[in-house]
Amino acid sequence: MVSEADSDEALMELVKSRDQDAYARLLDRHMGSIYAYIYRMCQHHNDADDLTQETFLRLWSRAATWKSGQVQLTTWLHRIAHNVCVDTFRRRGPDDYAEIDPDTVAVTDDVPDDDRRRAVHNAIANLPERQRTALVLCQLHGWSNKDAAEVLSVSVDALESLVARARRTLKRELSAYQREICT
Amino acid sequence: MTADEFADLLDCYGTDSVAWPSSLRNEAVRYAQVSDEGRRLLAKSIAFDAMLADSTHVPVAFRLRARILERIATNESPAWWSWITQSMWRPALLAILPLVLGFVIGDMTSELDGDSTDASMFLAFTDLENFVELNESTATDD
Incomplete structure (x- = not known):
């Protein structure tokens, strides 16, 4: 249980007055979740490091723009992380992200774990960016559709549509591996 | 509820019935209990979720916390x-x-x-x- 003095809101007020200890506590509290989100979005260890750092530097430099009561800090942070990822993806262009190799999702009777992981990795990486975000937040982070919709600044209906399309695409791409798991 | 409607529900809201819309929940839970196709779809969806979770392991960030705090301290x-x-x-x-x-x-x-x-x-x-x-x-x- 987080006390009121140790709440995100209280710590953010301290961060606004440039309190580095409060910032470090927020970093401890939220870095794991933000790192996991970014890693699942970009699927690259070094990129995840850099983009997580950029997200938390923005938390520091833009702390004054966060308004308590308007949006939860974790939602705001994920929105920053999302924007950082999207900016980076757009700057680099689609060529930096490998197309799905059809061979990696071929039907086989004996699928080693590494192959399956690689196939899942490729299938997620090749989803359109908004579908990927929706899937990562709802499916892998366990967020509610409402909270994920806030990060993407879309309606809940639109978010549900994004999640459903992402899941259908992945099910289609990964059907061979899914069959292997179910049997 | 039809099999297609139930599959759509699973795609939109996942396998946890708590997250299903209240207007559809009772009907969907009943469908998953009494229908063979419903049970099959639910089991397949749970396996799919498990496969995604298992395949998207996140490594531990090394020295990232210290790196960020150093940047804050030096750039302040x-x-x-x-x-x-x-x-x-x-x-x-x-x-x-x-x-x-x-x-x-x-x-x-x-x-x-x-x-x-x-x-x-x-x-x-x-x-x-x-x-x-x-x-x-x-x-x-x-």
């Missing part, structure tokens, strides 16, 4: 500068800037053009004296 600007750049004063300062520039330019111009200023002042006082004299003579005539 003085508090007064943060106050100016991050508060509502920034747009106000920008708005005042043309006014300040106007004063500075006006002040410089008046120093360069001192003779014409003196002449204007002379004419102004001359006119005032004439005006006073004119008024006094008018009052005397009355």
Whole structure:
């Protein structure tokens, strides 16, 4: 249980007055979740490091723009992380992200774990960016559709549509591996 | 509920019935219990979720916390500068800037053009004296 003095809101007020200890506590509290989100979005260890750092530097430099009561800090942070990822993806262009190799999702009777992981990795990486975000937040982070919709600044209906399309695409791409798991 | 509707529900809201819309929950739970196709779809969806979770393991970030804190400590600007750049004063300062520039330019111009200023002042006082004299003579005539 987080006390009121140790709440995100209280710590953010301290961060606004440039309190580095409060910032470090927020970093401890939220870095794991933000790192996991970014890693699942970009699927690259070094990129995840850099983009997580950029997200938390923005938390520091833009702390004054966060308004308590308007949006939860974790939602705001994920929105920053999302924007950082999207900016980076757009700057680099689609060529930096490998197309799905059809061979990696071929039907086989004996699928080693590494192959399956690689196939899942490729299938997620090749989803359109908004579908990927929706899937990562709802499916892998366990967020509610409402909270994920806030990060993407879309309606809940639109978010549900994004999640459903992402899941259908992945099910289609990964059907061979899914069959292997179910049997 | 049909198999397609149930599959759509699983795609939109996942396998946890708590997350299903309340208007559909009872019907969907019943479908998953009584229908073979419903049970098959639910089991397949749970396996799919497990496969995704298992295949998207996130490594531990190494030294990232220290790196971020170092950046904050080394890049920190003085508090007064943060106050100016991050508060509502920034747009106000920008708005005042043309006014300040106007004063500075006006002040410089008046120093360069001192003779014409003196002449204007002379004419102004001359006119005032004439005006006073004119008024006094008018009052005397009355």
